[in-house]
Amino acid sequence: MESTNDRFEKFIQLFNTSENEQQYNFLFERFDNGMPSSAFGTIRHEIRNCLIYGMFQAAITLTNHYMEKFLKVALINSEVTVMMTDYQLFNEQREAAIKKFGKKVLFENINSAFDKNIITDHEKTALFQFKNLYRNTFSHFDHQSLISDHDIELHQFSFINSGKISDGQINAKNLLFDLGYADAEFAKRNALLYFLAIDDIAMRYELKQSPKMIQLLLNRGFDSVKIFNQIKFVGKTQ
Numbered sequence: 001m002e003s004t005n006d007r008f009e010k011f012i013q014l015f016n017t018s019e020n021e022q023q024y025n026f027l028f029e030r031f032d033n034g035m036p037s038s039a040f041g042t043i044r045h046e047i048r049n050c051l052i053y054g055m056f057q058a059a060i061t062l063t064n065h066y067m068e069k070f071l072k073v074a075l076i077n078s079e080v081t082v083m084m085t086d087y088q089l090f091n092e093q094r095e096a097a098i099k100k101f102g103k104k105v106l107f108e109n110i111n112s113a114f115d116k117n118i119i120t121d122h123e124k125t126a127l128f129q130f131k132n133l134y135r136n137t138f139s140h141f142d143h144q145s146l147i148s149d150h151d152i153e154l155h156q157f158s159f160i161n162s163g164k165i166s167d168g169q170i171n172a173k174n175l176l177f178d179l180g181y182a183d184a185e186f187a188k189r190n191a192l193l194y195f196l197a198i199d200d201i202a203m204r205y206e207l208k209q210s211p212k213m214i215q216l217l218l219n220r221g222f223d224s225v226k227i228f229n230q231i232k233f234v235g236k237t238q
Contacts, residue, residue, distance in 0.1 A: 015053050023052045023192075030199065033222035035213065037206055039073045040066065047195050056187035057138060063195045064135045067127065070202040071109040074118045075101040077209075106131050122233035123201055134194055138187070196231050203228040 002010075027048055037044065043066050050059035079097035082089045101109060110131070114124040151169040158165050207214055207224060217224045 020052050020054065027051065029222060029227050033217055033224065033227065034220060035203070035206070035217060035222075035224065036210075037203070040070065040202055040206070043069065044199065051192055051195065054188075056191040057183060059191040060134055060138045060187050060194060063191070063198055064139045066195075066202065067130060067135065067198045068106055068109070070198065070205070071106070071113050071118075071127075072101050074205055075109060075112055075116065078116050078118065106135065118205065119201060120233065126197065126233050127201075130194065130197070134190070138183070193231070197233075200228050200231045 031045065031048055043062060047059050047062045047066065050056070050062060076094070076097040079100065080090065080093045082093065084090050101112065104112070107128075110119075110124055110127045113119045113127075114121065119127065151171055153167070153169055156165040156167075203224075207228070214224050
């Protein structure tokens with residue numbers, strides 16, 4: 001009988017693949033440059049691990065959380081005008097800002113972030129698209145947009161009395177609604193790109209809050225401007 005350690009070692013080997021190594025190497029600079037991110041650091045590393053180990057639906061779901069958290073953190077911070085050492089006023093402003101933005105829906109926070117110049121017009125357009133395509137699909141299980149609108153031919157056969165019993169059609173959106181492979185394949189194709197887009201926006205925000213960090217990272221051999229500008233937001237504005 002295998003020991004617990006032996007079983008765990010076999011399990012770990014499932015993740016020791018060339019694809020996972022390639023993903024780790026691709027994301028290395030983004031995470032190992034020493035850039036502090038107190039608000040987003042933990043969730044970023046959890047998403048990275050999901051991407052490396054092929055848990056793409058989990059990565060998308062966490063990136064949804066990352067997007068909403070970034071917007072609320074940035075909006076709340078934008079309302080605070082004093083240092084933390086101004087204890088009473090900081091506490092009052094922080095509390096008011098949390099009440100103002102903490103319960104707002106994503107649509108409103110995207111618009112507010114644009115109005116406050118936290119995001120650009122192209123980023124606003126992209127975030128609305130992400131809301132509909134990724135957030136609604138994987139956090140709200142509203143995934144009908146992933147299934148093409150066509151009929152599937154079905155044939156019923158009998159193993160007892162050989163021969164066809166019936167023919168019929170069912171719309172793919174109805175037949176495949178609760179099957180997981182479509183979601184999994186979509187997530188596999190899109191999880192990395194979605195994360196890079198949100199991470200670029202959030203980390204550029206972090207660098208704006210601490211502009212001296214750009215040179216500090218450059219002195220360590222990491223070009224943060226290049227690292228966090230991998231996704232280009234272009235196209236029609238709303």
